Every structure is written in structure tokens, then in C-alpha cells.
Amino acid sequence: GGAGGSFSDIFGDVFGDIFGGGGGRGGHRHQRGADMGYNLELSLEDAVKGTTVKIRIPAQVTCDACGGSGAKKGTSPKPCTTCGGSGQVRMQQGFFIAQQTCPTCHGRGVQIDDPCPACHGQGRIQKHKTLSVKVPAGVDSGDRIRLAGEGEAGENGGPAGDLYVQIHVKPHPIFERDDANLYCEVPIPFTTAALGGELEVPTLEGKVKLKVPAGTQTGKLFRIRGKGIKPVRGGSVGDLLCKVVVETPINLNDEQKGLLEKLESSLQGGGRKHSPNASSWLDGVKSFFKEMGF
Numbered sequence: 001g002g003a004g005g006s007f008s009d010i011f012g013d014v015f016g017d018i019f020g021g022g023g024g025r026g027g028h029r030h031q032r033g034a035d036m037g038y039n040l041e042l043s044l045e046d047a048v049k050g051t052t053v054k055i056r057i058p059a060q061v062t063c064d065a066c067g068g069s070g071a072k073k074g075t076s077p078k079p080c081t082t083c084g085g086s087g088q089v090r091m092q093q094g095f096f097i098a099q100q101t102c103p104t105c106h107g108r109g110v111q112i113d114d115p116c117p118a119c120h121g122q123g124r125i126q127k128h129k130t131l132s133v134k135v136p137a138g139v140d141s142g143d144r145i146r147l148a149g150e151g152e153a154g155e156n157g158g159p160a161g162d163l164y165v166q167i168h169v170k171p172h173p174i175f176e177r178d179d180a181n182l183y184c185e186v187p188i189p190f191t192t193a194a195l196g197g198e199l200e201v202p203t204l205e206g207k208v209k210l211k212v213p214a215g216t217q218t219g220k221l222f223r224i225r226g227k228g229i230k231p232v233r234g235g236s237v238g239d240l241l242c243k244v245v246v247e248t249p250i251n252l253n254d255e256q257k258g259l260l261e262k263l264e265s266s267l268q269g270g271g272r273k274h275s276p277n278a279s280s281w282l283d284g285v286k287s288f289f290k291e292m293g294f
Contacts, residue, residue, distance in 0.1 A: 033060070033152035033161035040133065040165050044172040048204055048229050050137030057131065057163070060124045060152040066116035068153070070123040077110035085109045108155070124153045133165050138232035140177065143167045174202055180238025181228045185245055188212065193246045201242055203227040210242060217277075218246040 038057055046053075062068040071077045079085030083102035087109040091098045101107040115121030131150060139145075144164050151161025169177070176183045186201060196214035200207045201224065210222055221243050228238025252260070272279040 031155040031158045033154040033158065035161040036151045036163045038163060038165050039168055041168050041170055042135065044169055044175060044177065045204060046135065047139050047167065047169045048137065051135050053133045053135060055131050055133055056128055059127055059129050061127050062153045063116060063119035063123055063125050065118035066123065068123040070116055070119065070121040071112045072114040072116050075114045077112045080105035080109055080111045083109065123155065136232050138230050139167050141167060141169045143232065177229065180231050180235065181241055182238065183241045185243050187245050187247045190246050190248060203240055212244065216244060218244065220244050
């Protein structure tokens with residue numbers, strides 16, 4: 001044992017890696033099937049609540065007629081005569097010995113004299129299968145769901161690969177998602193912004209009332225606690241953030257224009273009191289021009 005053992009292990013590993021391993025062990029190799037991917041589009045509502053979706057995928061499945069051996073029913077594959085069933089052949093050139101995949105059986109280790117007519121000796125056939133995917137509540141774009149053993153069938157009776165279902169959440173007409181929080185823009189009339197009032201705001205669970213105080217400015221964010229999303233990996237439920245956008249009235253008739261003009265002259269009388277931001281901005285502009293000598 002000791003250092004000698006560890007040296008031979010390392011030596012074996014290195015040469016196993018270079019030559020692909022698997023040589024000289026006897027018996028043909030059971031190769032694991034390839035993993036597969038599937039892109040699943042979900043609505044925001046389904047991603048938040050969780051759902052079960054049926055998907056149809058093309059799949060290489062083990063041939064039932066031959067049980068995956070590739071040989072016609074009633075016959076069985078024989079060890080390959082070129083490599084003796086190891087799937088590898090040794091090539092020697094001077095002192096250097098290299099192993100490579102057997103050219104006769106392509107690494108399978110067996111030869112089939114009488115191929116299965118259903119799969120033409122491959123041991124696998126192409127089919128479509130329908131799977132049920134259970135999507136947990138709170139998933140987001142980029143999350144993956146692993147379905148073990150639902151990938152491609154293995155070779156020579158080897159284990160099947162896995163299927164990875166990649167989640168894509170479609171854009172929503174009202175909400176944007178940011179981790180556990182939801183975000184939406186709410187246009188409000190400028191009269192409501194000035195006088196204050198109550199708005200109905202949508203959430204994923206129905207409508208809620210939002211109190212808007214008098215003098216609300218555009219861009220103001222209102223947080224409605226607990227109306228966001230419960231993340232799939234645990235943690236507290238997020239919030240709904242509503243950004244109010246004050247809308248300027250358009251298509252005014254003469255009477256409405258007259259009323260607004262009266263309002264404007266009345267507000268100008270109050271000056272700074274009604275428009276503190278505009279007044280301080282104008283003061284800043286004046287002092288800037290003064291410094292620049294305009």
C-alpha cells in the first residue's frame with residue numbers, strides 16, 4: 001500500500017481519462033442515456049400559483065421487442081471478436097501502448113449477427129411521450145425542474161438520462177415581477193392627485209382599495225404588503241408596489257379650458273405655496289443664469 005498504491009491510482013486515472021476508460025474490464029458497457037432539455041412557457045399567474053402541465057416530447061426509448069439488446073427476439077448479442085467484449089482495442093507502437101474504441105463494435109463490446117427488425121439493432125427506438133410536469137408555486141424564469149430518468153434511454157440496457165424543464169414566464173399586461181415583489185403603474189387623473197381619493201388596484205388575488213392622499217405627485221410608490229409572491233425556495237411573501245402616474249387631461253372643451261384658466265390664475269395668487277418644487281427649481285435656474293452672466 002502506501003505511496004505506491006496512490007501512485008498507481010493516479011497513473012490509472014490519468015491514463016483512463018486519456019483513453020476514455022472502460023477498457024479491459026470484460027463485458028460490454030452500459031452507457032447512460034443523454035440528458036434532454038425542454039422550454040416551458042408559463043403565464044405569471046400559473047408561475048405564482050403552481051400548476052401541472054402536460055408536455056409531449058420526442059424520446060429515444062428502449063426497444064420493447066428486444067429489451068434493448070438490439071438482437072432479434074430469441075437470439076442474443078455475442079462478445080465482439082475484435083476486442084473480446086471490452087469495447088476497446090490496444091495499439092502498440094514501439095514502447096507506447098494506446099487504447100482506442102474498437103472499430104468493429106464502436107465501443108459496445110458486442111456484435112449482433114441477427115439484428116432486431118423493430119430497432120435495426122440499435123436497442124432504442126424514436127417515439128413521442130407525454131409527461132406530466134408538476135410546477136411548484138413561485139417559480140420564475142430560469143428555474144429548472146428535473147425529471148429523473150425521463151431523458152434518452154441508455155445504451156445496452158444502461159440507465160436513462162434526465163429531462164430538465166426550463167421555465168420561461170411570459171410578460172404580463174399589468175404586472176412586472178422582481179423576485180418576490182410585483183410592480184405595476186397606475187395612471188390617475190390630476191384632480192384625484194390634487195384632491196386625494198380612493199383607487200381600486202388589481203392584485204393577483206383580486207382588487208384592493210388604495211388611499212391616495214391629497215397632493216400626491218407623479219412617480220409616488222405605494223406599497224401594498226403581502227400582495228406579492230411567495231418564492232419557490234421559501235421566504236416571506238413579497239409586496240405589490242404601485243407607482244402612480246398623474247395624467248394631464250386632454251381634449252378639453254371651451255368650458256373646461258375656462259375653468260382651468262380660472263384655477264391657474266387663482267393658484268398663481270398663492271405662488272410658492274401651491275407649487276413648491278416648481279418655485280425652487282425656477283429659483284435655481286435664475287441663480288444659475290446669474291452666475292453664467294446670461
